Amino acid sequence: MTKSQDEGVILNKINLTIPSGEFFALLGPSGCGKTTLLRLIAGFETPDSGVIYLGNTDITHIPVNKRKINIVFQNYALFPHLNVFNNVAYSLVIQKISKEEIEQRVIKILKAFHLENHIFKFPSQLSGGQQQRVALARAIINEPEVLLLDEPLAALDFKLREKMLIELIELQDKLKTTFVYVTHDQFEALTVADQMAIMNQEGDIEQIGTPQEIYEFPVSSFVAKFVGTTNILTGTLHNIDTDPEIDISHLGKFKVYIPQKKGWMFDGCTAALSMRPEKIYISKKPVENFTNTIKGEVSQIVYHGRSTQYNVIVNNQFKLQVFEQNEEHFPHEDIDYDDEVYLCWQKENALLLEN
């Protein structure tokens, strides 16, 4: 499925291929045009220019009700005047399928979604999670080729959201339908996606890849900052071909790792160094065997439960974040506010990005 279109200022000449049969997440900040992209795929809007293919068929001008694409909206838009059964049966009734078959199929899907006890309830009588499942059942009962999900879990609380994410993954595994999941929540995208695309504020796609590729090897500082948290330091590159290092003013020189020389790199160019907080080791004593070490002062400690976040001020001006996994009840060292600490990292675990 390839498409490229020019939708005013909202989407700027996008070219995106969504692999069929996969769980694809579209991640971007609010207002980046990801919902517009979804509405284009669904057919609610037509592109100013460009084509949308479903498989090998051009569907750009096929009306919404003729596309084998279904959507789940953020607020579900369950018909309030119809009960659960009729909401789910809606698309089947249109097709003049026999009553017996409709009943059979609806009951089957409602059982699969654990809704068999709520068949005759109306949407207002259901909990958020149940409404979500009814909306899903309604969208997939007609076996669409593509299922679009527009921030479907935004209205649910955290625990329920985690549970629904797992259910969605299982559902996609079973159906093998292409799922396109739009969200601004990186946690959701990383959890569900086989492949994901990151969109920026300008409506361009910055990077497409597996969640691991996106998280570990972001191609730009926008992606690095948007997906997960990271520390970005800018400086100048030296000795690219021999023993590469980055010179960060007021901080010193640090060893960097260049597995493959990029076009933008040259001796003396500026570059951004991105370090994930969990890849930095923190200790009150100097530690050997790390390629880079830096000294700083703890300014803040935030206890998250499974990890602890330390904000460290280096040289009175750089603020670095460090996550320490809480593997045992008590940390190996007692680090307190204003303690002087050493931050250490391997050069392979930091990433050089074009500035």
Add this chain to the structure above:
Amino acid sequence: MYALFQRIQQRSKKESAFVIGSPALIWQVIFFYLPLLLMMVSSIFILSEEGGIQGVTLKNFIPLFSSTHLTVIFSSIFLAFSTSLLCLVIAYPLAHFIAFKAGKYKTLMLFFLIVPFWTNFLLHVYAWFFVLEREGFLNTLLKKMGLIQEPIHFLNSIFAIILMMVYCYLPFMVLPIFSTLERFDRRFLEVSDDLGDSWLETFKKVMLPMTLPAVRAGFFLVFIPSFGEFIIPELMGGDKTYFVGNVVSQYVLGNETGELGAAFMVLSCLALVVAVMFIYFAFRKVSRMLLRGLQ
């Protein structure tokens, strides 16, 4: 005043609702229920000169079961029903247009809908006289277009009455439908479209059923006052047509016919209740018919 406010606050919710609502309730009882009760009482009791009750009788009702009186009631129902139906046919598309298509002109269009209410009612009637009279706007227009040779007699006809009725009662139908449509989430239409339905079916299965309560409210808002309307038939219909309102006013204001007027009012009220119930169930039936096919 403050002490009262405090007392209201201290009371439970139910009680404070009663306190706040009681002035309206008292008003309603004194100026609406009591007169209604008096009308009913005077229709069945025989009263002495001093006002004492001398007995109960149904004799006031006997002359009412004549074909003339029943015709009046039925023509009132017909008038109210056709007014409501015409209002609905005009109001739904109009409300739909204002709610969905008017965009930034929404407020302006609502303003224009209400603006006739700001001028005197008699002015409306005279304005329509100018439009409908023998040498009036409409006849001149039709003549100029070559559609008619001789002017048509528009005034003093059922056509003129219904036209004026629809003109006057239209906002009562538009406003409830508009306010429901304005809150209507377009995503319901998109979902239906997405699930494969045509726009006509979507209108039948989604939009109309969801707005039907507003349509019903508008229908009653037009139907009930139309039933008792007597100024418009009087002014636009000449003395040709009689409706419930005209007959009641004639009896009540007439000599020695007060009891008859009261009895006729009671009878027509009963007819109205039956008609309203009939419409109510008709709406239920329509709503079921719209969702036929679903279980």
